[in-house]
Amino acid sequence: MSPQETNMTSDTLLKVEHLSMKFGGLMAINDFSFEAKRGDITALIGPNGAGKTTVFNCITGFYKPTMGMITLKQKSGKEFLLERLPDFRITKEARVARTFQNIRLFSGLTVLENLLVAQHNKLMKASGYTVMGLVGIGPYRAEAKNAIELARHWLEKADLMDRADDPAGDLPYGAQRRLEIARAMCTEPELLCLDEPAAGLNPRESAALNALLRSIRTDSGTSILLIEHDMSVVMEISDHVVVLEYGQKISDGTPDEVKNDPKVIAAYLGVEDEEVEEVIAAVENLEGGSH
């Protein structure tokens, strides 16, 4: 498909248009549209049950949306209509990687092995899928060396070098979270989708996570789409925030714009629309009182 057909500008990586997802009688996502820019950290936030994970599942091919279009445009200009691709092609060809709310590591394998397993497809391709390819003829050796280099790079970035030979399951929780992200980065994605990476982290682990995410953005050029409940993480590292409530978008802007949006304040405090003005007045009073 040519870029003109989808009207995507060169700095738009992901465009979600009129996305809807119905589970039986429940409209979990209802006509939801947003864009994520290349190189940005875009956060998807909203109260529990708002539909955030469902959006992730549609983007990554775990669900086929009831309606809507999801377009990913790679740096090369190549475009993919994700809602039409099976999940393995979304990972392999469109280059979208994800992590889950619950950690899914190979806990019996070492930290390094987890990072190498993520590169299995690339290595098997280099082997030509033959034993001869594995034992030394062809590009396998060079690719295996590159795989180890890439794993080493992400071990350093994720501050896991000193635990490289330990079983992944022995790491503290925060380190397991960083390992998951490092493993996803070993697939060299264009878009990294993270589902609540800061959940359950203590402040020190949260700071280490923020540092890792920032370095992914600056050093690798991978764009990040993030679901997160921890507002300190969202406000500190996001370039762009999109807010969902009951499957619909209620706000979209910079962290500051979203933080001060009355609809967002009301959604998080769980008040009715007509009470929004009262909530804003109360928030302003509180802020005034604290100075």
Ligand SMILES: Nc1ncnc2c1ncn2[C@@H]1O[C@H](COP(=O)(O)OP(=O)(O)OP(=O)(O)O)[C@@H](O)[C@H]1O
């Ligand atoms: N496979 C499914 N079958 C039926 N209903 C589902 C399914 N997946 C999600 N839902 C429903 O869709 C709605 C949105 O759920 P979703 O998990 O996307 O919300 P969320 O914003 O990610 O919530 P949380 O912040 O609690 O993780 C909820 O009402 C949920 O029960």
